[in-house]
Amino acid sequence: MTDSLVLALVVPLAGALLVTALPAHAARIGLFSVMLNTLNIALLTLGVWQHDELQLALGDWAPPLGIGFVADGLSAAMLAMTALVSLAISVYAGDYFRDPARARHFWPLWLLLLTSLNGLFLAADLFNLYVNLELLGLSAAALGALGGQRTALEANLRYLLVGLLGSMTYLLGVALIYSGFSTLDFAQLAAQLARGDAAASGLLGATALGLMVMGLALKAALFPLHFWLPPAHGSAPAPVSAALSALVVKAAFYLILRLWLEVFAPLTTQGAANLLGLLGAGAVLWGSWQALRAERLKLLAAYSTVAQLGYLFLFFPILQGLPAGETRSNLFAAVTLMALAHGFAKSGLFLAAGFVQQQAGHDRIAELGTTLQQLPATTLTLALAGTALIGLPPSGSFVAKWLLLGGAMANGQWWWVLVLLAGTLLAVAYVFRLMTRAFGLEPTPRHFFTQARAEGPALLLAAMATGVLGVATAPLWHLLGTSGGLG
Amino acid sequence: MDAELLYASAGFILFVLGIWSLLLHRLLIRKLIALNIMGSGVFHLLIATAEHHGEPADPVPHALVLTGIVVAVSATALALSFGRALRGDGDD
Amino acid sequence: MRNSLEPKxxxxxxxxxxxxxxxxxxxxxxxxxxxxxxxxxxxxxxxxQAELPRSGVTNPVTAVLLNYRALDTLLELSVLLTAMLGIWSLGPATPGYQQAGAVFAGLAAWVVPLLILSGGYLLWIGAKAPGGAFQAGALLAAAGVIQRLGGDPRASLPNESAQRWLAIAGIGIFALVGLATLVAGRGFLDYPLAWAGWLILLIETFATLTIATLLTAAYVGGQPPPSQTTATPGMHRMQAPDRKA
Structure with a gap:
């Protein structure tokens, strides 16, 4: 069963190597590798389902000398979302990159990106995570620039440099940790911190955590460090934008969550968590406002990513204040659900936006009416994704926001609820501003799908966010070892 | 003062100087040099960490530095290539 | 570079x-x-130190890089590959330099073989003393850089298809060794002790070729233009530079 942990890395990596060596067959080998990866992640998730946690010491060298891989419920949930979203993106990309010259650049970088994402969700070693982060940053920036226009190059060069600043800051934290604790392993580090031998160790650990979280927040585009995201995500080719918004920033967020709540839990304070929550609140308000003002569909989607990441950080102060127990584990499940729902919704939205852009030749929202009316499936995708972004039932984000609301009230931190309401209202406004374009007096088109291969994956992703995650949450609750607390 | 503490101290100064140069200079080449100086700062700290009096040096930080150097070279090369593509010519 | 990303x-x-x-x-x-x-x-x-006898090498840094924390190295090679693929996606290589004069060519004819020899030495000695795949690969890449400075636009690299295979060889062998140990019922990259030294040397040899190829390709700075001449595959075919220019 633990073989699937290693294969999560090896399958996409082997795919990347093969498509590098055999560029003529890139699309076929690439899609096959992604399918194989999805299959393997299904096995891995099944393993976590049965055993709660899978562990592996690579090369049979136990930490601290070796590198450990751990898959728990959170890892499995993120991996499963990544596998499904990347499968949909890959099917779509096969259609999008029809020009073989662009396809041969896309596939190897895309599979390397997938390798690094899987590695990030599995590695329980601070330095191995650093190498994965760099693999992620380099492949993401190179993919984002595939469009080739000057704006895309500039935006992605900035993204690359910001990412490097972030990972260097993270690495300084890692070096401090090694100097003080002589281990890079999550579990060993957590045990040492929980013992809390010397005050100086706590200080060193807190400084290192601060550096690592700052570096990762830059990569996760936490307000006000989000400035690089909208141009980079707005200018990338549609399948890449989908991956960047749904998966790449989510990986950095996942690491912050993991470090904050598990490894460094004894060192975190309510004040620091409040700061994260405050920045999250800023992101919700600012990102939603900018999404409302955006002229272009892809920029709307990118600013909405800034806002949705903000919601994820609202969970920190509330989680911090709760004692271990039912409510807390439910809230932890809620933040996971929020991240998953946004991953599915935003990738669906970006894929649909890319198809609209291809059909209309532009993505200026004010002029999209006619195009949207000719594309019923894509319009449905936009509506479903929008439902999840607002957080209306039956979307996964509705359940997550409901639990967040409950947690905030139980904790006496009612002010976060105001942010939640304001963000939701703004989201209603920016989603409806887009959707009103789709309802005119044009004749009904004869076909539901114009191009099934381009529109189908986006529709499935959006349906996943709004239909499946909101209704069938029980498997996720089981995976995360909680009751759910809704019924 | 111990040599290793001096080394770590120099590492922190290099790191901070790197951030300063990265944030306040506009030219890509200066930004990239700045990032590499930041990296050198971290590597200084790791090398200082490897020293323990009377014992052979700890090989783990040394290996981490080697890995870090390769990653830094890769990132720098890619960023330079972006710069060249942005400039649009390439007769340098 | 005149690129500036933001206002002062x-x-x-x-x-x-x-x-x-x-x-x-x-x-x-x-x-x-x-x-x-x-x-x-x-x-x-x-x-x-205590685990060194079980690692297959006697240089502790190599033991960390190729055994205890081998996964870091596998991913590090992938980062280098990503950089080359990204560079290739940004456009074709520049034509390079005019043929070097007699002095440079003479120097190159002398230095390049020396670099290759030193690279081989560093690769071999890495098992017991400081050295190893990256150092060796960097020296070979330096030989490539000299060739390009001397007027060879491809820096002695073979044609694109062979470059692609060389670029993945080290990572591929690394992963294959890992899969082989996995199939043999051990863990991924859990080498049997009797073979550990040889497996590490095998991985390092291919990693050297890959690192040299990737670094040189990064220096060339773009996708190689389709070639008319039939190029000879293999990194080691560093022909002496043409003295007539």
Whole structure:
């Protein structure tokens, strides 16, 4: 069963190597590798389902000398979302990159990106995570620039440099940790911190955590460090934008969550968590406002990513204040659900936006009416994704926001609820501003799908966010070892 | 003062100087040099960490530095290539 | 490079950055020195030494890179591959330089073989003393850089297809060895002790070729143009530079 942990890395990596060596067959080998990866992640998730946690010491060298891989419920949930979203993106990309010259650049970088994402969700070693982060940053920036226009190059060069600043800051934290604790392993580090031998160790650990979280927040585009995201995500080719918004920033967020709540839990304070929550609140308000003002569909989607990441950080102060127990584990499940729902919704939205852009030749929202009316499936995708972004039932984000609301009230931190309401209202406004374009007096088109291969994956992703995650949450609750607390 | 503490101290100064140069200079080449100086700062700290009096040096930080150097070279090369593509010519 | 990404920062903002950074430097120094004075970490020297007989090599740094933390190295090679693929996606290579004069060509004819020889030596010695795949690959890449400076636009690299295979060889062999140990019922990259030394040398040899190819390709700086001439595959075919230009 633990073989699937290693294969999560090896399958996409082997795919990347093969498509590098055999560029003529890139699309076929690439899609096959992604399918194989999805299959393997299904096995891995099944393993976590049965055993709660899978562990592996690579090369049979136990930490601290070796590198450990751990898959728990959170890892499995993120991996499963990544596998499904990347499968949909890959099917779509096969259609999008029809020009073989662009396809041969896309596939190897895309599979390397997938390798690094899987590695990030599995590695329980601070330095191995650093190498994965760099693999992620380099492949993401190179993919984002595939469009080739000057704006895309500039935006992605900035993204690359910001990412490097972030990972260097993270690495300084890692070096401090090694100097003080002589281990890079999550579990060993957590045990040492929980013992809390010397005050100086706590200080060193807190400084290192601060550096690592700052570096990762830059990569996760936490307000006000989000400035690089909208141009980079707005200018990338549609399948890449989908991956960047749904998966790449989510990986950095996942690491912050993991470090904050598990490894460094004894060192975190309510004040620091409040700061994260405050920045999250800023992101919700600012990102939603900018999404409302955006002229272009892809920029709307990118600013909405800034806002949705903000919601994820609202969970920190509330989680911090709760004692271990039912409510807390439910809230932890809620933040996971929020991240998953946004991953599915935003990738669906970006894929649909890319198809609209291809059909209309532009993505200026004010002029999209006619195009949207000719594309019923894509319009449905936009509506479903929008439902999840607002957080209306039956979307996964509705359940997550409901639990967040409950947690905030139980904790006496009612002010976060105001942010939640304001963000939701703004989201209603920016989603409806887009959707009103789709309802005119044009004749009904004869076909539901114009191009099934381009529109189908986006529709499935959006349906996943709004239909499946909101209704069938029980498997996720089981995976995360909680009751759910809704019924 | 111990040599290793001096080394770590120099590492922190290099790191901070790197951030300063990265944030306040506009030219890509200066930004990239700045990032590499930041990296050198971290590597200084790791090398200082490897020293323990009377014992052979700890090989783990040394290996981490080697890995870090390769990653830094890769990132720098890619960023330079972006710069060249942005400039649009390439007769340098 | 004339590229500048943003307008010049304002003086007040610059001052704020400087003050914040001085504070950060002070904090780091204080935290590190307090900690080093009271409770320094013990390091992993003893553990790394104790396990060395089980690693297949006698140089502890190589043991960390190719055995204890082999996954870091596998991913590090992938990062280098990503950089080359990204560079290729950004456009074709530039034509390079005009043929070098007699002095440079003579020097290159002398230095390049020496670099290749030193690279081989560093690769071999890495098992017991400082050295190894990256150092060896860097020397070979330096030979490639010299060739390009001397007027060879491809820096002695073979044609694109062969370059692609060379670029993945080291990573591929690494992963294959890992899969082989996995299939043999051990863990991924869990080498049997009797073979460990040889497997590490095998991985390092291919890693050297891959690192040399990737670094040289990064220096060339773009996708190789389709070639008319039939190029000879293999990194080691460094032909002596043409003395007539």
């Amino acid at each position: 920062p304002q003086r007040s903002a610059a001052l704020l950055v400087v003050v914040l950074l001085i504070l950060l430097a002070g904090l780091l120094q204080w935290v590190y020195f307090t900690h080093a004075a009271t409770a320094p970490g013990a390091g992993l020297t003893a553990l790394a």
